[in-house]
Amino acid sequence: MTSSRFIEALLGAERPLVMEVKRRDAHGIDLMSGRTPADIVAGYEAAGAPCISVVTGRWFGGTPDLLRDVARLTELPLLQKDFITRRDQLETARALGASAVLLTAALLPASSMRSLVTAALRTGLTPFVEITGEAELEHVPHADECVIAVNNKDIKTREQDSGDIGRSLALLPALTAAGTPCPVSASAIDTPETAARLLRAGYRGLLIATALLRTEDLHAWPTVSGTRHAPAA
Numbered sequence: 001m002t003s004s005r006f007i008e009a010l011l012g013a014e015r016p017l018v019m020e021v022k023r024r025d026a027h028g029i030d031l032m033s034g035r036t037p038a039d040i041v042a043g044y045e046a047a048g049a050p051c052i053s054v055v056t057g058r059w060f061g062g063t064p065d066l067l068r069d070v071a072r073l074t075e076l077p078l079l080q081k082d083f084i085t086r087r088d089q090l091e092t093a094r095a096l097g098a099s100a101v102l103l104t105a106a107l108l109p110a111s112s113m114r115s116l117v118t119a120a121l122r123t124g125l126t127p128f129v130e131i132t133g134e135a136e137l138e139h140v141p142h143a144d145e146c147v148i149a150v151n152n153k154d155i156k157t158r159e160q161d162s163g164d165i166g167r168s169l170a171l172l173p174a175l176t177a178a179g180t181p182c183p184v185s186a187s188a189i190d191t192p193e194t195a196a197r198l199l200r201a202g203y204r205g206l207l208i209a210t211a212l213l214r215t216e217d218l219h220a221w222p223t224v225s226g227t228r229h230a231p232a233a
């Protein structure tokens with residue numbers, strides 16, 4: 001049993017999508033379309049978001065203030081998405097209102113990953129560890145207390161590729177074997193059908209920004225019970 005509010009919320013959700021607030025996509029294209037963070041958060045809450053991700057990283061037009069603003073708007077557990085490399089950033093994340101923090105395996109030496117996971121847990125934050133390959137799983141301690149997410153895009157090329165959902169499908173058994181209670185697939189999930197396919201494969205959460213910020217109807221995105229009853233694609 002986990003003591004993580006973030007993990008509990010995802011595991012208990014009818015629509016287990018980590019809905020993301022992201023100002024721009026990787027190509028610099030605006031995703032807000034004139035809406036405020038309050039408009040977006042209200043839409044996400046109405047669609048039953050169990051938790052919300054806030055991109056504070058500059059590549060995507062984010063700032064730490066965006067996290068603070070979203071934290072004032074909602075009680076939902078929040079994930080900070082940025083490039084965390086130092087322990088003091090964990091304290092800051094907590095102070096801004098985060099419940100979980102992104103730790104990106106592709107960008108962190110193994111020793112830093114180990115110490116940041118442990119430090120995050122000690123700070124009361126859930127590590128949201130993002131990987132792109134099986135070898136990166138070796139450096140994740142306390143996996144039973146972490147969300148482990150497969151990034152379908154390549155962070156080293158600043159996510160300018162179109163992504164490969166097959167990566168998530170291939171890595172799910174390794175994630176489960178590593179011991180995370182909450183395997184997540186992140187990035188490049190562009191349609192409700194792709195989302196349903198990943199949930200049917202066994203993912204317990206999906207992290208989506210671009211497609212949700214562009215969708216006309218958040219309620220068209222899958223729910224757990226809808227997915228269970230749908231005929232296999």
Ligand SMILES: O=P(O)(O)OC[C@@H](O)[C@@H](O)c1c[nH]c2ccccc12
Nearest residue numbers: 055057081082186187188208209210
């Ligand atoms: O817009 P998408 O393709 O749905 O992707 C969301 C999310 O995975 C992406 O925003 C992301 C993945 N890793 C990051 C690291 C920092 C900031 C943002 C990210």
